[in-house]
Amino acid sequence: xxxxxxxxxxxxxxxxxxxxxxxxxxxxxxxxxxxxxxxxxxxxxxxxxxxxxxxxxxxxxxxxxxxxxxxxxxxxxxxxxxxxxxxxxxxxxxxxxxxxxxxxxxxxxxxxxxxxxxxxxxxxxxxxxxxxxxxxxxxxxxxxxxxxxxxxxxxxxxxxxxxxxxxxx
Numbered sequence: 366x367x368x369x370x371x372x373x374x375x376x377x378x379x380x381x382x383x384x385x386x387x388x389x390x391x392x393x394x395x396x397x398x399x400x401x402x403x404x405x406x407x408x409x410x411x412x413x414x415x416x417x418x419x420x421x422x423x424x425x426x427x428x429x430x431x432x433x434x435x436x437x438x439x440x441x442x443x444x445x446x447x448x449x450x451x452x453x454x455x456x457x458x459x460x461x462x463x464x465x466x467x468x469x470x471x472x473x474x475x476x477x478x479x480x481x482x483x484x485x486x487x488x489x490x491x492x493x494x495x496x497x498x499x500x501x502x503x504x505x506x507x508x509x510x511x512x513x514x515x516x517x518x519x520x521x522x523x524x525x526x527x528x529x530x531x532x533x534x
Contacts, residue, residue, distance in 0.1 A: 402429055402448040403487035407461050407474075411496035412443035414472030415463055421447050423476045428453045431474065443496075447474065456481040460493035472497065 409415075412434070421429035433446035449455065458479030465472050476491075485491065 402450045404432065405447045405449055405455070405485055405487075405489055405491055407445050407447060407491040407494050408437065408440075408442040409445065409463060409494050409496040410442055411499070412445060412463060413497040413499065414465070415443070415445065415474070415497070419471075420473040421449065421461075421476060422473055423453065423478065428476070445474075447491075454484045455491070457483045457485050457489070458493070459485065459491055460495070461491050462495035463497040 415431060415434065417431055417434060419431040420427050421431065429447050429449040431445050432448040435444045435446075436442075437444050447461075455476065456479040458481040460477045460479070461474050462477075463472055464475045479493075
């Protein structure tokens with residue numbers, strides 16, 4: 366009886382320390398919504414890998430998060446709502462694109478500020494957007510395309526042009 370009580374107390378302490386560690390890691394990492402920000406919408410043709418909580422970065426610095434995702438039933442575009450920190454004012458000709466940290470990294474939204482003197486008002490929209498790029502699809506097209514092997518049509522076309530040039534003399 367005494368051993369099971371001690372084991373239970375040690376287990377409870379381990380679980381409490383693990384919970385404290387997770388809370389510390391979550392609050393210290395900057396994950397979560399930006400408090401006190403304003404909302405801006407952006408529409409993308411593809412929003413692969415973007416979820417609520419995805420970072421919004423300007424020059425590599427986190428300035429906000431994606432707070433809402435939806436689908437426009439008329440255009441079938443992905444509509445994202447970005448919550449941007451109040452301290453950051455974006456020109457109304459800014460652009461945003463979906464990019465990743467690396468080949469297999471997490472997706473984030475990268476904002477490129479424009480040169481306009483007019484700023485986007487809260488509830489406004491970023492017009493210039495670029496959706497995500499399907500890297501796996503591009504690699505698949507390259508790997509399985511008929512001319513990708515090096516012995517395909519590219520060399521034959523070059524050889525034919527050389528032969529045609531020699532015969533014209």
